[in-house]
Amino acid sequence: xxxxxxxxxxxxxxxxxxxxxxxxxxxxxxxxxxxxxxxxxxxxxxxxxxxxxxxxxxxxxxxxxxxxxxxxxxxxxxxxxxxxxxxxxxxxxxxxxxxxxxxxxxxxxxxxxxxxxxxxxxxxxxxxxxxxxxxxxxxxxxxxxxxxxxxxxxxxxxxxxxxxxxxxxxxxxxxxxxxxxxxxxxxxxxxxxxxxxxxxxxxxxxxxxxxxxxxxxxxxxxxxxxxxxxxxxxxxxxxxxxxxxxxxxxxxxxxxxxxxxxxxxxxxxxxxxxxxxxxxxxxxxxxxxxxxxxxxxxxxxxxxxxxxxxxxxxxxxxxxxxxxxxxxxxxxxxxxxxxxxxxxxxxxxxxxxxxxxxxxxxxxxxxxxxxxxxxxxxxxxxxxxxxxxxxxxxxxxxxxxxxxxx
Amino acid sequence: xxxxxxxxxxxxxxxxxxxxxxxxxxxxxxxxxxxxxxxxxxxxxxxxxxxxxxxxxxxxxxxxxxxxxxxxxxxxxxxxxxxxxxxxxxxxxxxxxxxxxxxxxxxxxxxxxxxxxxxxxxxxxxxxxxxxxxxxxxxxxxxxxxxxxxxxxxxxxxxxxxxxxxxxxxxxxxxxxxxxxxxxxxxxxxxxxxxxxxxxxxxxxxxxxxxxxxxxxxxxxxxxxxxxxxxxxxxxxxxxxx
Numbered sequence: 001x002x003x004x005x006x007x008x009x010x011x012x013x014x015x016x017x018x019x020x021x022x023x024x025x026x027x028x029x030x031x032x033x034x035x036x037x038x039x040x041x042x043x044x045x046x047x048x049x050x051x052x053x054x055x056x057x058x059x060x061x062x063x064x065x066x067x068x069x070x071x072x073x074x075x076x077x078x079x080x081x082x083x084x085x086x087x088x089x090x091x092x093x094x095x096x097x098x099x100x101x102x103x104x105x106x107x108x109x110x111x112x113x114x115x116x117x118x119x120x121x122x123x124x125x126x127x128x129x130x131x132x133x134x135x136x137x138x139x140x141x142x143x144x145x146x147x148x149x150x151x152x153x154x155x156x157x158x159x160x161x162x163x164x165x166x167x168x169x170x171x172x173x174x175x176x177x178x179x180x181x182x183x184x185x186x187x188x189x190x191x192x193x194x195x196x197x198x199x200x201x202x203x204x205x206x207x208x209x210x211x212x213x214x215x216x217x218x219x220x221x222x223x224x225x226x227x228x229x230x231x232x233x234x235x236x237x238x239x240x241x242x243x244x245x246x247x248x249x250x251x252x253x254x255x256x257x258x259x260x261x262x263x264x265x266x267x268x269x270x271x272x273x274x275x276x277x278x279x280x281x282x283x284x285x286x287x288x289x290x291x292x293x294x295x296x297x298x299x300x301x302x303x304x305x306x307x308x309x310x311x312x313x314x315x316x317x318x319x320x321x322x323x324x325x326x327x328x329x330x331x332x333x334x335x336x337x338x339x340x341x342x343x344x345x346x347x348x349x350x351x352x353x354x355x356x357x358x359x360x361x362x363x364x365x366x367x368x369x370x371x372x373x374x375x376x377x378x379x380x381x382x383x384x385x386x387x388x389x390x391x392x393x394x395x396x397x398x399x400x401x402x403x404x405x406x
Numbered sequence: 407x408x409x410x411x412x413x414x415x416x417x418x419x420x421x422x423x424x425x426x427x428x429x430x431x432x433x434x435x436x437x438x439x440x441x442x443x444x445x446x447x448x449x450x451x452x453x454x455x456x457x458x459x460x461x462x463x464x465x466x467x468x469x470x471x472x473x474x475x476x477x478x479x480x481x482x483x484x485x486x487x488x489x490x491x492x493x494x495x496x497x498x499x500x501x502x503x504x505x506x507x508x509x510x511x512x513x514x515x516x517x518x519x520x521x522x523x524x525x526x527x528x529x530x531x532x533x534x535x536x537x538x539x540x541x542x543x544x545x546x547x548x549x550x551x552x553x554x555x556x557x558x559x560x561x562x563x564x565x566x567x568x569x570x571x572x573x574x575x576x577x578x579x580x581x582x583x584x585x586x587x588x589x590x591x592x593x594x595x596x597x598x599x600x601x602x603x604x605x606x607x608x609x610x611x612x613x614x615x616x617x618x619x620x621x622x623x624x625x626x627x628x629x630x631x632x633x634x635x636x637x638x639x640x641x642x643x644x645x646x647x648x
Contacts, residue, residue: 198537200496201495201535203532203533206515207502207512208510211506211507211509213506281492285454286489289455289484289552290504291476291477
């Protein structure tokens with residue numbers, strides 16, 4: 001039999017086509033509509049947020065000043081895209097299927113291209129923002145400048161994502177002497193995790209408890225051992241510290257309270273992110289065959305969120321020395337309930353989109369983004385958006401009983 | 407004890423199970439045989455509550471898996487083909503969690519977990535994070551979690567694949583002991599020899615339908631013990647000089 005020449009380029013093209021089709025099919029029609037609506041809302045918001053400074057610059061310094069501001073805004077988008085690609089590549093590189101790729105007769109350049117394409121995927125989320133910013137400056141600049149800006153942004157996006165991904169691959173590659181003679185991508189593929197003896201963890205205590213109690217104990221153990229949940233909790237702690245320090249910032253009491261509320265809200269959002277990861281992180285074949293009801297699952301996580309936010313809101317009310325007691329009680333209630341609603345939104349998306357933590361996180365942070373934009377446009381509108389999200393996610397809770405775990 | 411009635415399941419256009427019905431009685435070990443893609447794993451995943459059926463129902467100890475959610479699962483143990491775990495937890499932590507959710511008496515659960523782990527040669531590494539485990543060790547943890555509470559119904563999906571010979575023999579002994587105590591066991595495998603030696607009856611799946619059922623008497627009733635080679639391996643493992 002005559003060996004045929006392998007067509008790596010064609011094979012990878014087909015792979016990417018299939019991945020695209022699979023991902024598109026994984027989102028049902030309603031989810032696609034929600035994501036499109038989110039993109040449109042964020043795009044519209046970005047347009048108006050960009051339009052105001054562009055107009056101001058145009059009035060002050062003409063087209064050249066507008067060009068300077070718009071270039072800066074688009075450069076920010078490109079750098080953010082690079083950061084996203086860096087994060088995605090780091091995640092992929094940590095679990096790169098080294099032996100599987102190494103066993104195939106593929107030129108390393110194709111593997112590198114494939115990894116880069118995968119890393120660039122989340123960075124495409126910056127496109128609606130960049131497009132809105134570009135549109136906001138369209139009638140303020142000569143069309144040639146606008147066209148050049150668009151081309152320049154595309155080049156910057158490509159280069160920033162390439163650099164971000166390359167840096168992530170580099171930091172994931174082991175520097176063993178034995179690997180030094182290999183090309184960088186082969187070194188990465190050979191740098192996969194090595195299985196061996198790991199240090200023992202303390203023996204567990206065996207409890208007689210309830211399913212919800214067992215889940216809470218599991219959460220407490222895993223939250224600090226798993227990098228994702230640890231990062232969310234660390235974020236919540238930093239935001240809480242900011243909220244507490246705001247009272248000592250020397251600002252006027254009303255301003256200090258506003259600053260503290262921002263920190264409190266960010267901490268609540270991080271706790272919602274923690275809930276998404278904890279719920280979606282439970283392996284299906286471990287959790288599903290267990291006698292765990294939706295109520296136990298919900299109660300276990302909601303209880304922890306409620307306790308954490310109760311303590312945090314109470315701490316902030318206690319620190320609000322400049323206000324009389326009734327105002328502090330009012331502050332506690334009006335912070336605790338929205339904070340809990342915000343974190344519960346994350347919990348609900350975690351439960352209803354189980355085990356797709358990536359989709360649940362995208363939807364959760366998407367809702368938060370829309371809520372922030374809405375609040376900036378019309379005061380308190382964001383809370384209405386958040387309430388709508390909470391109702392939407394609550395209506396989906398029964399989906400837990402009909403999972404589709406492939 | 408395990409009643410599967412008119413179970414159907416498709417993935418898009420592909421029919422994985424078509425109107426499958428059979429029963430596993432208390433004390434019976436039934437082998438589920440079939441080629442790759444015959445529908446064995448789909449059947450077990452549907453019966454264990456991992457994915458809902460398109461039609462039909464599964465009753466475990468009289469409870470519908472998709473209606474009486476908790477009661478059915480309380481009587482169920484499931485050993486997955488490709489088990490997944492919290493990689494940061496140790497096997498002991500997983501087992502303690504499973505025992506607590508199943509409301510087992512803590513001391514009895516701990517004693518049983520350690521006894522089973524010793525029999526499967528896992529005791530010395532129970533406190534290591536699962537991420538350091540080999541494929542076979544992960545399968546052992548899944549098997550342990552499935553039978554820890556002595557369930558009324560055990561579903562094993564290629565459960566012994568990856569086990570070393572002494573551990574496989576110990577696991578088979580444990581399954582026989584559970585069956586003697588009245589458990590209904592559905593054991594899926596594509597290794598006919600294992601099924602032949604372990605099971606009382608087989609259900610042969612082909613393209614998602616029950617092609618045939620056979621009792622031990624019909625296939626020639628082989629010895630209900632290990633083979634000569636398994637015996638030799640077991641003796642070597644036990645350090646017996648023959």
